[in-house]
Amino acid sequence: MDNPNQQGYPLAPATGPRSDEESVTNYRSEQAMKKKKRMKCLAYIAIFAVLQAIIIVVFSVVFLRVKTPKVRLEQVTIANTGNDNIVSFSAGVTVKNTNYGRYKFDSSLATITSQNGVVLGWLAIPEARAGARSTKRILVAGNLTPPAADSNGNLSVSIGANVRGKVELLRIMKRKKSADMFCTMIINLPTNSVKNLVCK
Incomplete structure (x- = not known):
């Protein structure tokens, strides 16, 4: 027979993150990655626009400038x-x-x-x-x-x-x-x- 004074061991608390906390963490990580990609894309667009402007200026100064013969x-x-x-x-x-x-x-x-x-x-x-x-x-x-x-x-x-x-x-x-x-x-x-x- 079971000892009436014997006490059951309590269940150990869950050590891993709860599913909702994990979802929030993943969501934040995805948002950070998306933001980083957007920033890179904007940086590439800005660099391309600056290069285009430089090319246009150089072309205008060198090729479209008219000098007197x-x-x-x-x-x-x-x-x-x-x-x-x-x-x-x-x-x-x-x-x-x-x-x-x-x-x-x-x-x-x-x-x-x-x-x-x-x-x-x-x-x-x-x-x-x-x-x-x-x-x-x-x-x-x-x-x-x-x-x-x-x-x-x-x-x-x-x-x-x-x-x-x-x-x-x-x-x-x-x-x-x-x-x-x-x-x-x-x-x-x-x-x-x-x-x-x-x-x-």
């Missing part, structure tokens, strides 16, 4: 025509285009003037195109009527022109750009030579 005179030669009042004049005109789009310019006239501002003649510059980041070379020719030279036969002249055109960007955008040419030189009439050619 440079027009210069080179390889000038003169010759007597047999008429003492007329001198044949020829030269190369260079149009340097540093833009990332081609430069299409209209025809223009370069004016040859003496040191005193008297017009001696003209040079016709035909319309043409200078490719992207390239230099267009054109041969021009004309006649000038020289005034009296100094005792050494030297004649100081200047040649100026305004070239107007458009820079085409990406085949869809066109920006108007005018380029000025101003060159000075000394012509020696007895020897048909040119020296001190300077262009600005």
Whole structure:
């Protein structure tokens, strides 16, 4: 028979978390993970937006910025025509285009003037195109009527022109750009030579 004084051992308390506490913990953990993923996603989006903005700015500054082409005179030669009042004049005109789009310019006239501002003649510059980041070379020719030279036969002249055109960007955008040419030189009439050619 059982001892009436024998006492039963009490049940040990549950040591593991209750099911509702476990659910709350799991829920919080899942929410934290989701929040962390959202923060990462937002960070990636922000980084992508910043990179896109940088790319657009660099593209605009480098490729869409329009610079004024440079027009210069080179390889000038003169010759007597047999008429003492007329001198044949020829030269190369260079149009340097540093833009990332081609430069299409209209025809223009370069004016040859003496040191005193008297017009001696003209040079016709035909319309043409200078490719992207390239230099267009054109041969021009004309006649000038020289005034009296100094005792050494030297004649100081200047040649100026305004070239107007458009820079085409990406085949869809066109920006108007005018380029000025101003060159000075000394012509020696007895020897048909040119020296001190300077262009600005």
